[in-house]
Amino acid sequence: MRIPTLRVTRAATLAGALLLGALLPGPALANASSDVEARNKQAVTEAFDRWAAGSTTFFRDILMPDVVWTIKGSGPSAGVYHGLDSFVSEAVQPFVSRLSAPVRPVSKQIWADGDHLIIQWDGAGVARDGQPYRNSYAWIFHMRDGKAFEVTAYLDLPAYDAVLQRIPAPTQ
Known part of the structure; x- marks a missing residue:
């Protein structure tokens, strides 16, 4: 039986460490993920801050042109x-026009x-009939x-749909 030399043992240890490092996520991947998370949070936070300050470009600022937006629920707006x-003309504009x-x-x-963000936010506005509109969103x-x-998108759809049903769309 042959006894491994120090050189063979070191080579085997190094090879094992390299293989294990390739199979397990390391600090480089964790850092890259946290950088992406930080950049995404910053982009969304800044877009929300502009919106809260009066900007009307939130959706254009933060959504890709080919976005797929799903409103969950069972109401007419889901x-x-x-x-x-499509999202702006079919979901946003009909609602905004009633405020x-x-x-x-x-x-x-x-x-x-990673590349996912969850935003829980509360919003407030006023409908054209003077009634306040408040909703919570995720x-x-x-x-x-x-x-x-x-x-x-998750929200209190009955409150959203009530504005659409209660207030007629403005005439062009």
Whole structure:
């Protein structure tokens, strides 16, 4: 029986360490993931802050043109919208047109996990009939290059749909 030399033992140990390092996520991957999370959180936080300050470009600022936006639930507004223009024209604009004071975020919390963000926020506005509108939202953003390409939205749909049903759409 042959006894391994020190050189053979070191080579085997190094090879094992390299293989194990390739199979297990290391600090470099963890750092890259936390960098992505930080950049995504910053992009969304800044977009929310601009919106709260009065900007009307939130969706164009943070969504990719080919976004897939899903509103979960069973109300008339639940559904899937393919593309930013479709989402804005079919979901955002009909609602916004029934408001006299736009919905603005009044609080938010953001959690990041890799390229996903969860944003829990509360919004307040005023409908054209003078009634206040308040809602709580949870949005899950799947991000790429600082913009969301897929969104799943949860909200109190009866409150949202009540505005759409109670107030007629403005005539052109």
